[in-house]
Amino acid sequence: MLASLLDHLRRRRRNYATLCALLGLGLITDRPHRAPGPLLEEVRTRDFLNVQTRNTPTTYYEGRQGPTGFEYELMRRFADFLGVSLNLDADHDIAGVLEAVRREGDLGAAALPLDPTLDGLMFSRPILPLQPVLVYRRGLPPPGEIADLEGLAIGTLSNTGTDRVMHELKAEHPWLSWQEADDIEVSALLGRVADGTLDAAVVFERQFRLNRLFFPEVEDGFRLGRPLSLAWAFPSERGLGLLREANRFLETLQDSGLLARLETRYLGRDNYLEYVGARTFIGHVHERLPTYDALFREAARDSGFDWKLLAAVGYQESHWRPDATSPTGVRGLMMLTNATAGELGVDNRLDPAQSIHGGARYLRSLKDRLPESITGDDRLFMALAAYNVGLGHLYDARRLAEMRGGDPDTWEDVRDALPLLQEREWYSKTRYGYARGGEPVIYVRNIRRYHEILAYVDRSRQQFHRLSARQPSGADDTGAPPSG
Incomplete structure (x- = not known):
């Protein structure tokens, strides 16, 4: 699978020239200055950087907003630094990455450990420690x-x-x-x-x-x-030019603090899907939900969903915090991406009303776009999974379910197939490649759990109100007359 990700906005050469004028020579300052090597000249002439990589959570994968991953972010910024576009070849394991760099260049970025003993390769300055x-x-x-x-x-x-x-x-x-x-x-x-x-x-x-x-x-x-060191690999027979530029770029990222921020964003958390206890959730039901209860009910009337389901989605996304922002940049109570918000007419993702109504419309659109052969709760659960992982990856999981002899129209079989999107043996057979397929499984499970608790709380409240309506005006909550 050749994953070509071209940055369609041409990077301005004057920006690159300004950066070069401001930056030092990186690691190789003790060597005499040399003219750029042939590989760097070739990259600039062809106007794109060809990177050998892998489809993994620490390197590059398709996320909710498109291509993402820690090293993808570095690759993209390095291409900008050079003033060229980016092309990725992600159809590799680690051995394949190293061989492709020796054979084709331009560089390998795939959670590679720095190893100066490898023939035909040279490595950049260390990027991160690997313990x-x-x-x-x-x-x-x-x-x-x-x-x-x-x-x-x-x-x-x-x-x-x-x-x-x-x-x-x-x-x-x-x-x-x-x-x-x-x-x-x-x-x-x-x-x-x-x-x-x-x-x-x-x-x-x-x-x-x-x-x-x-x-x-x-x-x-x-x-x-x-500890070892994560680094980028370059062909050793193609000159030092591209390696020098990579070291200058990485040094700039480190000195500015941006490298540390990217590390925290992509690698610094166990997972943004926090699985909280029922006691904490019920506490938030009493403390936070009343502020947004009417908005969820209104959005439910407009979209045709149970308001408690929409509230459960909102809690799973943000814990009912209207200013929430994820490590990947989605924002608001329903955690909409910027692109999705634009399509839905949401101009302020931090506005609770816009976010809740936008999230409800988005979930409705996902459910409506699923094949008619998916019905009942299966249709709802797959729409929820697509809200998390994207419709493309959901379709990939449906195809994997069918390949394994399952029914692509049942959530149970698709749920079992989704985690396979994390395994190279399976995601290499799909259209959209690697995804953190375990996340939508947990995501849907959590929402169902929160929905059940909300339904229980709602039934309890209704029973309480019916009981209160039948009580004499002087009775307390137990139905007994007041003392004294």
């Missing part, structure tokens, strides 16, 4: 040191750097053994721990943090070995 960690299946005795790993079935991924750490540890602990896989991603590896195929796995701490919500059976163990 390997040992994670294990819940129920096993918690491992706390290397000696506790003896006898465990451990897995890791080839060419990621975690395998290198394991080989280094084996030099000190000859009994240490593990399995390596080169055809899966981290989510699939954690799935093998969760289902009992493996007892434990070695991954990077950031990767585990991004995936742990979907694998509650997998526990954090302890850190292994020394």
